[in-house]
Amino acid sequence: DAGVTQSPTHLIKTRGQQVTLRCSPKSGHDTVSWYQQALGQGPQFIFQYYEEEERQRGNFPDRFSGHQFPNYSSELNVNALLLGDSALYLCASSTRQASTDTQYFGPGTRLTVL
Amino acid sequence: GDSVTQMEGPVTLSEEAFLTINCTYTATGYPSLFWYVQYPGEGLQLLLKATKADDKGSNKGFEATYRKETTSFHLEKGSVQVSDSAVYFCALSPRGFQKLVFGTGTRLLVSP
Numbered sequence: 001d002a003g004v005t006q007s008p009t010h011l012i013k014t015r016g017q018q019v020t021l022r023c024s025p026k027s028g029h030d031t032v033s034w035y036q037q038a039l040g041q042g043p044q045f046i047f048q049y050y051e052e053e054e055r056q057r058g059n060f061p062d063r064f065s066g067h068q069f070p071n072y073s074s075e076l077n078v079n080a081l082l083l084g085d086s087a088l089y090l091c092a093s094s095t096r097q098a099s100t101d102t103q104y105f106g107p108g109t110r111l112t113v114l
Numbered sequence: 115g116d117s118v119t120q121m122e123g124p125v126t127l128s129e130e131a132f133l134t135i136n137c138t139y140t141a142t143g144y145p146s147l148f149w150y151v152q153y154p155g156e157g158l159q160l161l162l163k164a165t166k167a168d169d170k171g172s173n174k175g176f177e178a179t180y181r182k183e184t185t186s187f188h189l190e191k192g193s194v195q196v197s198d199s200a201v202y203f204c205a206l207s208p209r210g211f212q213k214l215v216f217g218t219g220t221r222l223l224v225s226p
Contacts, residue, residue: 043203045214045215
């Protein structure tokens with residue numbers, strides 16, 4: 001049973017560029033959430049996708065956008081990169097079918113903005 | 115808003131020592147509570163959870179009890195191992211929202 005997968009593992013970009021990160025949820029899961037984890041901090045909720053729509057959003061600017069595909073996989077896009085966007089980006093999947101709110105995390109994508 | 119406060123680390127212990135990592139929360143309603151663990155260079159792994167007051171979550175020798183009266187969810191283990199060295203995150207999920215609010219994490223270092 002494949003868990004949550006993310007690609008790429010690492011990325012290096014320069015300020016002002018745009019980046020796309022990808023996530024495939026755990027088998028049987030239909031909901032994908034994205035988190036940003038700055039060095040030495042706890043993860044911060046960016047947004048959540050279900051049925052190809054953004055359902056919830058944290059306190060992040062609209063430079064951060066996303067998409068969910070019919071196969072439940074998801075992308076996180078960040079435009080006009082800032083140095084402060086350097087972080088580990090975590091994807092988590094869950095299901096709304098079961099009466100549980102447990103989320104399972106992927107290994108993350110380490111983004112460095114120079 | 116909802117928030118989680120964890121004790122600051124690092125927590126440094128010798129192997130077989132008793133572990134407690136304190137966690138308190140602020141939330142409206144009755145959230146679900148979680149402990150996640152992060153090993154170096156990896157993502158987060160669910161360690162245990164509790165969904166209502168007085169529930170005890172347990173896994174791999176770790177335990178935590180959902181205390182509504184003190185709004186706490188302290189993590190305990192009777193005898194730690196070197197392999198338990200990692201960063202531990204306490205988190206809550208507001209009821210019905212399926213999103214997580216994390217504490218800042220507590221680094222645990224266990225020496226032989």
